[in-house]
Amino acid sequence: MSRLFQGIVCSLTLLLSSVSFAEEVMIGADPAEADLKLGCMYPLSGSSALWGRDAVAGMELALADIAITNEKAPKITAYISDTMGKAYRSREITQQLLTNKKVDALCGVVNSAIALETSRIAKQQQILFLGAGHSTSRTTEEELHPWYFHLNNDASQSMMAGARYLKELQQFEDWKTLSYIGPDYEYGHQLWQKLTDSLDQLGVKYRIKNEFYSLHNENSYETYIKAIASNPPDILINGHWTQDLVRFVEQANNAGLLEQTRFANFDTGGGYFALSRLQDNLPDGLILSARHHINWPETEENQQFVDRFYQQNHRLPTFVAQDAYTVIIALAEAWQQTPDKNMASIRYTLEGLQLSLPEDPKGFQSWIDPLSHKIMQVQAIGVTARSKDQESLAVQLKNWKLYYPERKPLNDR
Amino acid sequence: MESSIPTLNVTQNQSIRFWENSIVRRYFFLSLLVTFIPLVLTIFLYDRLTGELQQNIDQQRNQLQLKQVKSEMDSMLQRHQTALKAIASLPDIEKLLRKDTHLSASTLNLIYFDIDRPEIYGALFFNHQWQLKKALPGQSASGSPYWKGDSFSIDHLPKTQISNGWLIGPQTPVRGKSGWYLIARQIDDVEQGGESPGYIAFQVRLASLTKALATLDSDQGYGCLNIVSSICFDVLGQLNDSTEPPVSTTDFLAHWQIQLNSKTTDTASNLTTQRGLYLAVAIITLLLVSLFFTALVARTRHRIKPLIHGAEAIADGDWNHVIPSSGNDEVTQLTSSLNRMAEQLKNLMAVRIQMEKKATQGDFATGVAHEIRNPLATIKICLQSLPLSSNNPQATELKQLMLEEIDRINQLIQNLLDYSKPLRPSTDLIDSSALLQRIINLVGPMAKEQSIALTLEIEDQIQFKADTEQLHQVIMNLILNAIEAIESHKDGQIHIHCYQKSGKAVITVTDNGPGISLTDQKKVMEPFFTTKTSGTGLGLAISARLVELNGGQLSLSSSAASQSGSGTTATLTFDV
Structure with a gap:
């Protein structure tokens, strides 16, 4: 027993040491002069580091924008801590941000399960948590609490747009069967659940052939691809993202699966990350969407956002950059609109707040739904096609279909 | 005279019919049998022996693969059991089972550290009645029991005792969720050292266990994890509804069995196709051999038929x-x-x-x-x-x-x-030179009288055995015939030449008379044949007979048919 206990202590020591030495980035105003201190959690190292670095770059752009456009904008200090995509680190980091940095609000998290855990801590600690980067809709449904706001389109929104797209497609292509493959965790489960719920809600007739859940960071999808190919559906719904998505599409394309079935990913597949990594491995005709696109909307604001991001970082932005950008803009706007500058008041201000963001098409403003605490944005779905519009991308999304959020009167809810 | 020819015993022509009395037919069938029997035996034995060999190899390979899968699954369970043991031994772990008590952050973090693996959904804490008291989510946690959602119960799941714990489940996949199982153990009551306050369990993705079945996946078969003999999970942790009996099995846990199932349709189809192919090749080979032999027989018959006809013609006297x-x-x-x-x-x-x-x-x-x-x-x-x-x-x-x-x-x-x-010759050694000289002396005056130049050329002094008188008579007869042939020609010449050639003594009498026609050449040796108005026609016939009796040969050659006046040569040949 004593030997085991010594081992546990050693492990714990190592664990705590690793948290202590975790990478942390601070941007924005000097903490001593800051009106608001924001503590965010993103992966800054490891295989998912790109998302965290894009989030930092997105926030930097937003901080610059609010400083230029509005003299009354708050001075914000943002701490971005490296979660390395690990749940145990996120819990510890959250506590450190609250205790040591005494942040006024939390933000971030790309992993849905970690986001749910962080949301619980925020609820317990009664601190504002501006979710940006994750997709689960459970945070704004079963687990919703007054201190949580979701500032990017979540699974329920992207899947409702996907369901509407499929309904329209059925009129032209008469598809009948669906199969699903996604990651075996909250995000992957939520996407499929929300899509089937939305299809049922829209009255779409369909039959499910199979559903598969792969391990996160799976290297080979051969078994899954064989299983799908043995009984191919009319449309294969995919819920992967990041490297999992890239590996699956590469292997499915090489195995000829994408010629047997129509491929659709409504949540992240159309983002810059997937397009840039897959390039020629993306055949024409895949149905993809993401929370932000570099070639849609074709507005000056979006073009400027993409160009400025590229100038500062020498790469194009992923959708997490836009998610993190939204956090700063929303927080600054709410702070300005809240007379007493109290976080509890700011929380109320966020409910129903209207925002102008680069990803808004002309004539549309994003808004935060006061009941669900979700930001309401347009979801654009496109189809892959060869393109020379952007040097670094062989394939881009075209033939856009736009799905606007429905603004329901408060008394209807 | 023909009546004196003995009659040959010629049987009537027999018709050789291939299907009735042909020796070629017998050889043909014998050859076919000699070819067919080994070929058929070889095919039969090959089919049987390779089938058995393949079966044995398959069985050994299957068992080896099943052991490998079992080992991988054991290893996976062992890893989780080790982690569970570490958590269950933490000093204040039982606090998780009590309401309104909080575990220290460091202990919680240690638990989170252990469950922070993609294949673990989370850690669950049950009281001693298996009622869930606490759920700590891992990075792959989803829905209930970690967050609000559907109710969570394990009452319906089978519990299998393993070393120092239980394996509970598996829960079959449902819409929007993968299949999973719990691996659980008792929590140690460190402080009281008494009865365990409850259990800790990891909720583990079922496919992380069934993934090991990939080793069994091939074109011929697939692996399956059979639980309580009723449900079977494939490599992806999905329910397999195949009712085919397994090819090979090995026990994993009590009521848990790893199975190797055959893709029966494909395998049977492949086997049938292969056997059909082998049979077709064998039949084609036999047909080709038959055709080859038939062609060979036809060719042999084609060669032999003229021989049979020829032999029959000769037998008939042709x-x-x-x-x-x-x-x-x-x-x-x-x-x-x-x-x-x-x-x-x-x-x-x-x-x-x-x-x-x-x-x-x-x-x-x-x-x-x-x-x-x-x-x-x-x-x-x-x-x-x-x-x-x-x-x-x-x-x-x-x-x-x-x-x-x-x-x-x-x-x-x-x-x-x-x-x-004729008289039987009395042979003696003859000196050809002396004999010829004596004859020249006798006929010389007669030739001279008729203005014929008679010349003698003795090239070799040859001695050979013959009757002197009979030979004398023959040569005299030949010279007299030559004189008579020249008779009406001017510048008549008779040349007698004696020489040795190829071990034989040769004496020629050549004249430059009118020669003998081709027709007469064939008859000139026959008795009573003569071209003269006088004479008996027996001279040359007797000469030929005498030469033959003395073991020599007499031949006449004349080119009269083509060249007038080129004369005749009579040639005598004797063995020396």
């Missing part, structure tokens, strides 16, 4: 029949032999006919001589006794003429007797 010959093999040799045999037979028959002819002639001549000579002697004696008046010269002349004619008839009869029944 000795002039020549069997066409081609190629250079045994049949060609047989054809040549048959043709040679026919030729020999033809010559033999000709000689036999000639001998019988001569014997007949001899008997006839003896009879005639006997019957004519006696009355002729009487006539001659009577004629000589007949008194003649000296004053009747005409009568005297007639008497003399009659006596001369009687002598001539006698000489003719003698010649006939000489030809028919």
